[in-house]
Amino acid sequence: MTVDGDTITGEYRQVFDVLFDDRGRRIENVVFAPQSTLEQGGLSMDQGDFEDIRHRLPFVLTSDEIPEYNILYVGQQQEDELHCYVFDVAPKTIEPKKRYFQGRIWVDDHDFQIVKTYGKGVPEIRDTKHKGKEEHLYPNFTTWRQQIDGQYWFPTYTRADDTLHFTANDVHIREIVKYEDYKRFGSNVKILYEGKELPKDQQKPQQKQDDKQVQKPQ
Numbered sequence: 001m002t003v004d005g006d007t008i009t010g011e012y013r014q015v016f017d018v019l020f021d022d023r024g025r026r027i028e029n030v031v032f033a034p035q036s037t038l039e040q041g042g043l044s045m046d047q048g049d050f051e052d053i054r055h056r057l058p059f060v061l062t063s064d065e066i067p068e069y070n071i072l073y074v075g076q077q078q079e080d081e082l083h084c085y086v087f088d089v090a091p092k093t094i095e096p097k098k099r100y101f102q103g104r105i106w107v108d109d110h111d112f113q114i115v116k117t118y119g120k121g122v123p124e125i126r127d128t129k130h131k132g133k134e135e136h137l138y139p140n141f142t143t144w145r146q147q148i149d150g151q152y153w154f155p156t157y158t159r160a161d162d163t164l165h166f167t168a169n170d171v172h173i174r175e176i177v178k179y180e181d182y183k184r185f186g187s188n189v190k191i192l193y194e195g196k197e198l199p200k201d202q203q204k205p206q207q208k209q210d211d212k213q214v215q216k217p218q
Contacts, residue, residue: 001041001173001175002038002043002171002172002173002174003172003174004041004172009040009042010038010039010040010041010042010043011037011038011041012036012037012038012045013036014033015031015033016028016030016031016033017029017031020185041171042169042171043164043173046136048099048121048136049138052121052138056099056100056120056121057141057143057155057158057177058143058155059101059105059114059119060114061089061101061105061114067092068091068092068093068100069089069090069092069100070089070091071088071089072087072088072089073085073086073087074086074087074088074104076109077106079116082108082109082110083110084106084108084109084115084116085106085107085108086104086105086107087104087105087107088103089102089103089104089119090102091122094122094123099121099122099123100122100123101119101122102122103118103119103120104117104118108153111151111153113145113152113153114145115144115145115153116144116145117142117143118140118142118143119141120139121138124136124137126167133167135166135167137164137166138164139161139164139173140160141158141162141175142159142160143155143157143158144156144158148182149182154179156179156180157176157178157179158175158177158178158179159175160174160175161173161174161175
């Protein structure tokens, strides 16, 4: 939303379900999306905003992405009841048409998982010298995580309250993203005996390993 003092001047709202199929592909199903009024507040969302909502706000630094970032150890800090290692993270280089996270992450010293992030999506664009001046600015945000299943930390709440300094004017923007209703992904397992699938009523949990073959989850 865009705000002027205590007055909301424009708003964008959307609720969507996120599922992952058996190949790990992300599937979105929009369940609520009223007409945006952000332009009344002097702001419009670009592709970078939508990408940030889906990928940068719930930022996860995977092993595949680590080579893309400079990671600087800052120190240790208590975050609520957690003792955390703190790191500053920034992209090594900016590849065309690709977005990154830049900011700070808190990693708990027990599970070694990210429990909090603070930063923004980059790059920003400030091209005011050419015709059709383009300015794409993004707010700083904080995302908090909780241990959902007793093992893994998932994002539960993101908040941004920042002023974007465009050439023409400043725009006060506020974002709130809630992540909820997590459910464990299920998989299918087939039990084979001599190359054939056994009927469920004939499958015995204690059957000897050399009498059966278990396929990997599909």
